[in-house]
Amino acid sequence: MFHWLEKHPFFFSVGVFLVIAFAGLVEILPSFAQASRPVIGTKPYSILETTGRQIYIKNSCNACHSQLIRPFKSETDRYGHYSLSGEYAYDRPFLWGSKRTGPDLMRVGNYRTTDWHESHMKDPSGVVPGSVMPAYRWMYSNIADIPTAYAEQLTNAQFFSVPYNEPIPMKDGTTEVVKMANNVTDAHAMALAEAKEIAVDMKDQNVKDAVARGEIPEIVALIAYLNSLK
Amino acid sequence: MNKLYLWGIIITAIMLGATYYTIFLTKGGLNGDIVNMLAIAGAISLVIITVFVVIKYVRQMQSDTAQGQLADEQWDGIGEYLNDLPMGWAIAFLLTMIWGMWYFTIGYPVNAYSQIGEYNEDSAAHNAKFESKYADITGDRLIDMGKSVFLAECKVCHGLNADGIDGKAADLNVRMEANVVKFAIENGSNNHLLGSEMPMPDRNGLFNSNTGALITDAEIDVVSKYVANGMSGAGADVFVGTCAACHGEDGKGMEYVAPSVATFSPELVTNILNHGKKGSIGQMPAFDRLNAKQKEAVGAYVTDLSK
Numbered sequence: 001m002f003h004w005l006e007k008h009p010f011f012f013s014v015g016v017f018l019v020i021a022f023a024g025l026v027e028i029l030p031s032f033a034q035a036s037r038p039v040i041g042t043k044p045y046s047i048l049e050t051t052g053r054q055i056y057i058k059n060s061c062n063a064c065h066s067q068l069i070r071p072f073k074s075e076t077d078r079y080g081h082y083s084l085s086g087e088y089a090y091d092r093p094f095l096w097g098s099k100r101t102g103p104d105l106m107r108v109g110n111y112r113t114t115d116w117h118e119s120h121m122k123d124p125s126g127v128v129p130g131s132v133m134p135a136y137r138w139m140y141s142n143i144a145d146i147p148t149a150y151a152e153q154l155t156n157a158q159f160f161s162v163p164y165n166e167p168i169p170m171k172d173g174t175t176e177v178v179k180m181a182n183n184v185t186d187a188h189a190m191a192l193a194e195a196k197e198i199a200v201d202m203k204d205q206n207v208k209d210a211v212a213r214g215e216i217p218e219i220v221a222l223i224a225y226l227n228s229l230k
Numbered sequence: 231m232n233k234l235y236l237w238g239i240i241i242t243a244i245m246l247g248a249t250y251y252t253i254f255l256t257k258g259g260l261n262g263d264i265v266n267m268l269a270i271a272g273a274i275s276l277v278i279i280t281v282f283v284v285i286k287y288v289r290q291m292q293s294d295t296a297q298g299q300l301a302d303e304q305w306d307g308i309g310e311y312l313n314d315l316p317m318g319w320a321i322a323f324l325l326t327m328i329w330g331m332w333y334f335t336i337g338y339p340v341n342a343y344s345q346i347g348e349y350n351e352d353s354a355a356h357n358a359k360f361e362s363k364y365a366d367i368t369g370d371r372l373i374d375m376g377k378s379v380f381l382a383e384c385k386v387c388h389g390l391n392a393d394g395i396d397g398k399a400a401d402l403n404v405r406m407e408a409n410v411v412k413f414a415i416e417n418g419s420n421n422h423l424l425g426s427e428m429p430m431p432d433r434n435g436l437f438n439s440n441t442g443a444l445i446t447d448a449e450i451d452v453v454s455k456y457v458a459n460g461m462s463g464a465g466a467d468v469f470v471g472t473c474a475a476c477h478g479e480d481g482k483g484m485e486y487v488a489p490s491v492a493t494f495s496p497e498l499v500t501n502i503l504n505h506g507k508k509g510s511i512g513q514m515p516a517f518d519r520l521n522a523k524q525k526e527a528v529g530a531y532v533t534d535l536s537k
Contacts, residue, residue: 071349115512
C-alpha cells in the first residue's frame, strides 16, 4: 500500500489531503457545533414574532440596521452585551446585516418599548430629530400574513427541530415553553392573543380597533418581533 | 548563445512590452507624476533583476558539483560529505528550538490573543479610567455628566429638552403632570419605587378622610392639579385627607412607604433607571447598563431640571 503510494505522487497527494482534512474536521467541528447551540435564554420565535420577522425582512430593515454587536467597549456601551453565535440558533436566515445606516437592533427590546416603536415607526424624525429613517405608515393599515408565518414555524419545527412546545432553559434557572399551534386557525388565535397584549400599550385607535375586530396590523407583529430582540 | 539567456530575454521583452502597453498606450499614461515614474522604474528593474537572478541559479544548478571529503559509510551507493554544519544554520536551528519551548510553555498558553480577551482588557482599562477620573465628582460636574448621559440614552424618548416630545414620554421639567397624577390615582401604581413593597391602591382603595368616603372625580381633578402645580393652589385639603398618609403632608414621601411627589431625587431616578416603570404614557425600560455613577448623574440632572 505505502510502497504503491510512494510510486504514485498524485494519489499520495490525495491521501495527504484526506488525512489533513480529517484532522481539521476533528479539531474544528466540535467547537463549531458547541458554539452554534442556542445559549441559555435564547427562545424560538412565537407566531406573532415570526410574522414580525417576516415583515422586518419584507421591508428590508436589515439593509440599514445590523443585528450583530461586536466586542468593542464603544458598542457594548451603546447596544449591550456583544453577540454570541448561539443567540442566532433560531434565526433562519440570520439578519446580521452589513451596514449600519441606523443603529444596531440586536437587543433593542431591552431599551425601547411598544409605545416608543409606535410613534417612531409612524414618524421617525418626530422622535429622533434629524433621523433619515423613512416613515412606515402602511404598516398601521396593512394586515399581517399569519398563515405564511405559520408555514415558516412549521418548517422550522419539522425540518430544523426547533423546540416548540418544549421547555427552554432560561437565565434565571426556570424554563419557558414557546407554544406552536396545530393548525392555521389556532395559529391565528394565538397570534391574536399576543397582539392584544401589545395593542394595550398602543395609542393608534385604528390599530386598537383592528385588533379588537380580530385583525392584526403589520405594525403590531413588527413590534412583537422588536420587543423579542433581547 | 545559451538557450537560458534566450528565454530570459524573451520573457523580459514580453514583460516590458506589457508594462509599456498598460502605461503608455492607455488613457492617462504617466501623467507627469513622479510617483508613477518611480513605480514604473521599480517595475522595470524588478522584471530584469528577477529574470537574471533566476537564470544565474538555474545555471548554477546545471553545472555545480558537490565538493568535500566523503564519509566512509555508504547506503545503497548514497554517500555523505564530512562538511561542517554552516554556523548561521546551526544558530537559527538552536534559536528555533528555544522559541519552540517558550511558545509551548509560556507563549501560547499565557499570551495567546483572543478577541474577547482584548475586549475585556479594554473594558477593564476604560472602567479603571472612569473610576479614577469621575468617582468623586459632585455638584455641577455631576449634573454635566448627567446631561451627557441623558443626551446619549434618554433623549430618544424624553426629547432634547426633556419635555417628553408632546406627551410621547414624561416631561421631566416638572415632577408630575396633572394627567400623570390622575392616572396614578385612578389605576393605582405598582412600581415598587424606593423599596416600598405596598403598591398604591387604585381609586377604589383611596379614602378621603375629610369626607370619610372614596375619592370623587372632582376631588381627583383638583388634587391632580394641586400636585402638578408643585403642591400649591386649591386641593391641599384633599391631598392632606387622602395622599398625605403615605406621601407626607408636604408630598416629599416617606422612606420605605412612598416616593416624593413634590420633587425628584437622585434616589428616585436611580430606582426608575434600575427597574423601569409603567405609567400613564407607556412603559419605560430599565437601563441596567449604565453604571452606578452614571445613574446618580442622571438623577442629579433630572432633579436639577425641575428645581
